[in-house]
Amino acid sequence: MKILVINPGATSTKICVFDEEKEVMRAGIDHDASEIAKYTHVVDQAPFRKEAIINTITENGFKLEDFDAICGRGGLLKHIPSGTYKVNDAVIHDIENPPYGEHASNLGAYISKELADTVGIPAFFVDPVCVDEFEPIARYSGLAMKGFERQSFFHALNHKSVARKAANQLGKPYEELNLIVCHLGGGVSVAAHKKGRVVDVNNVKDEGSMGMDRGGTLPANALVNLCFKEGITKAEVKKIIGQEAGVYSYTGTKDFRTVEEKAFAGDEEMMGAFKAIAYQLAKDIGSMSAVLRFEVDAIIFTGGMAYSEKFCEEIGSYVSKIAPILRFPGEEEMKSLADGALRALKTKEWSVYE
Numbered sequence: 001m002k003i004l005v006i007n008p009g010a011t012s013t014k015i016c017v018f019d020e021e022k023e024v025m026r027a028g029i030d031h032d033a034s035e036i037a038k039y040t041h042v043v044d045q046a047p048f049r050k051e052a053i054i055n056t057i058t059e060n061g062f063k064l065e066d067f068d069a070i071c072g073r074g075g076l077l078k079h080i081p082s083g084t085y086k087v088n089d090a091v092i093h094d095i096e097n098p099p100y101g102e103h104a105s106n107l108g109a110y111i112s113k114e115l116a117d118t119v120g121i122p123a124f125f126v127d128p129v130c131v132d133e134f135e136p137i138a139r140y141s142g143l144a145m146k147g148f149e150r151q152s153f154f155h156a157l158n159h160k161s162v163a164r165k166a167a168n169q170l171g172k173p174y175e176e177l178n179l180i181v182c183h184l185g186g187g188v189s190v191a192a193h194k195k196g197r198v199v200d201v202n203n204v205k206d207e208g209s210m211g212m213d214r215g216g217t218l219p220a221n222a223l224v225n226l227c228f229k230e231g232i233t234k235a236e237v238k239k240i241i242g243q244e245a246g247v248y249s250y251t252g253t254k255d256f257r258t259v260e261e262k263a264f265a266g267d268e269e270m271m272g273a274f275k276a277i278a279y280q281l282a283k284d285i286g287s288m289s290a291v292l293r294f295e296v297d298a299i300i301f302t303g304g305m306a307y308s309e310k311f312c313e314e315i316g317s318y319v320s321k322i323a324p325i326l327r328f329p330g331e332e333e334m335k336s337l338a339d340g341a342l343r344a345l346k347t348k349e350w351s352v353y354e
Contacts, residue, residue: 072108074128126340
């Protein structure tokens with residue numbers, strides 16, 4: 001069985017072809033920023049991205065009729081349990097009318113269905129960022145008003161993939177382990193995996209450690225003051241805390257490798273940011289340890305920053321006494337998507353999005 005995998009990013013689209021479990025083609029399509037900027041809504045980008053995908057697979061000797069399914073990255077849909085979902089009309093409706101905002105990842109399922117429908121094959125998505133397996137107590141914030149409930153947004157696809165990989169290494173089923181998974185990329189997320197379910201997570205959109213350009217948990221009163229600063233708009237505030245905050249606001253770069261290199265070459269500002277993000281992530285790990293009542297089988301580092309031994313050692317200097325640390329640098333999102341679609345094809349079983 002052949003599966004086409006589509007993973008849209010802000011200014012690029014990654015695609016892969018898998019023959020059963022073997023990757024047989026991979027390509028990255030870069031999109032001109034000026035072209036992206038033409039579109040008011042993310043979903044409006046679908047036609048030109050779809051054309052680029054078709055051209056790329058054709059150049060590599062494939063056509064849509066070769067595939068048994070297409071699987072796209074899931075986006076900001078309604079909160080759902082972990083699993084593989086077939087793209088249906090309800091999914092398309094919620095991508096066109098996004099309940100939690102727009103993001104390039106929303107295009108994964110959307111484009112997958114449009115392409116799949118032309119040749120009569122199924123389209124799937126797997127473990128989107130809106131996966132929600134919270135226990136009820138985790139939803140409490142600090143204010144009993146509608147809209148202030150804590151929500152589950154995180155790098156679910158990679159979290160679930162590396163958690164199962166760690167379980168294999170530990171010689172136990174994922175469903176029998178308590179794990180803390182730390183996705184260390186441009187965005188960061190730390191989650192408590194309790195016996196196969198992510199029962200709490202630092203919402204990557206709102207809380208927890210700062211990332212490379214996201215603010216994470218910010219001082220509430222200072223944030224309120226910023227919102228009411230004369231002349232500033234809601235869109236500008238969201239841009240500041242979502243794209244211009246975090247490590248970038250202290251260093252002027254969103255490249256972690258640059259931060260690390262300059263930090264250890266003697267740049268004090270870079271070293272301050274390097275140590276601060278490690279410190280904040282360690283605090284998040286500590287809080288998730290408490291969620292698991294400190295019965296933790298392993299702490300897992302994944303994502304691009306996990307390639308840095310110095311960074312992982314810095315975090316580990318705070319948390320290594322809690323549990324053994326396992327490193328799985330990078331991410332395997334494309335294979336995880338393909339595996340999910342392959343399981344659905346072979347078992348004829350998938351979850352239904354309502």
